[in-house]
Amino acid sequence: MAAVGGTVGHEYVLESLRKYGENPSGFLALNTGNSYFADPAADGFVAYREAGRYLVQFGGVFGPPDGRRSLLGAFLGHARSAGRRVVAIQLQREDAELYADCGFTVNQVGASYSVPLPGYSLRGSRFVKLRNKISRARRSGLEVLEAPYEAYAGQLAAIDRSWLVGKGRHVKEIEFLVGQCGGPVQDQRRLLVGRLDGAPVAYISYSPAFGSRPGWLHDLSRRLPDVPPGVMEAINLHAVEGFQREGAEWLHFGFTPFTGLAPEHEVPGASPTAGRFMRFLADRGEKVYPAASQLAYKDKWGPQLVLPEYLAFHGRASLGAVWQVLRVTRSV
Incomplete structure (x- = not known):
């Protein structure tokens, strides 16, 4: 097992996904360019990229249900020691509720289709x-x-x-x-x-x-x-x-940002400002992200399962953190 904040191999990440990868897009954690955080005291990993003063985390904590909270806490400690803040993208509903309970401000950012x-x-x-x-x-x-x-x-x-x-x-x-x-x-x-x-x-x-x-x-x-x-x-x-x-x-x-947004999908403590920004991008953000064309392609197949996905800010919501997410995805 890697040291705290150290690297883990692709074999370990893949095996963790097979055991704990509830997120249907979880395999994207293996994309080239991602970094991984692991804690020797816990099973699983966190995938992320650096962007400015943020660590942009992908897909929640990939670990056993009873160990996700502690691994998230260890990752937040790692970020603090590096002088970074954490923003997490593409969380499932269960992840969103955990993150909200751990001091994150969580807003719906889009939906996935299956x-x-x-x-x-x-x-x-x-x-x-x-x-x-x-x-x-x-x-x-x-x-x-x-x-x-x-x-x-x-x-x-x-x-x-x-x-x-x-x-x-x-x-x-x-x-x-x-x-x-x-x-x-x-x-x-x-x-x-x-x-x-x-x-x-x-x-x-x-x-x-x-x-x-x-x-x-x-x-x-x-x-x-x-x-x-x-x-x-x-x-x-x-x-x-x-x-x-x-x-x-x-x-x-998979996930399409700025689609399927609905008030009933928000978790307690969601930021009204971030919510308005997401809706603005849903209405006028095609130059930022091609959501409409993506959704049209997915919708023509008649998806029967549409699940909300979330963006989480450690602490208060920040439009600067949203910008860094867009930057790390090369949407801007």
């Missing part, structure tokens, strides 16, 4: 447009296959570059709250590639999801700007059908 896979299909009038888009992509000659990342790494990097250029010259690639390809745990992910005339034109990466709703997380998708409509949807349906054959229980579309 579909149960047993019995799931695109039958019915709700999915007519989706079925038509997928049919159009297939008629264009689209071929979808699961492939090892190493076989396509260079071509996928070219897709990434074209995708980013297509978003505009001021747009940066978002990090921290989305998945990635490559790195030491790539063998745990699933990569589905769409090809036209034998050339890759789009891909979706899926990461394992653990906990009480196990399955897969749709965590990263990219395409060339000029691909036919329906290509991403066809790739995802191919994945859904494969996951169903394997007996997977859930497909999680």
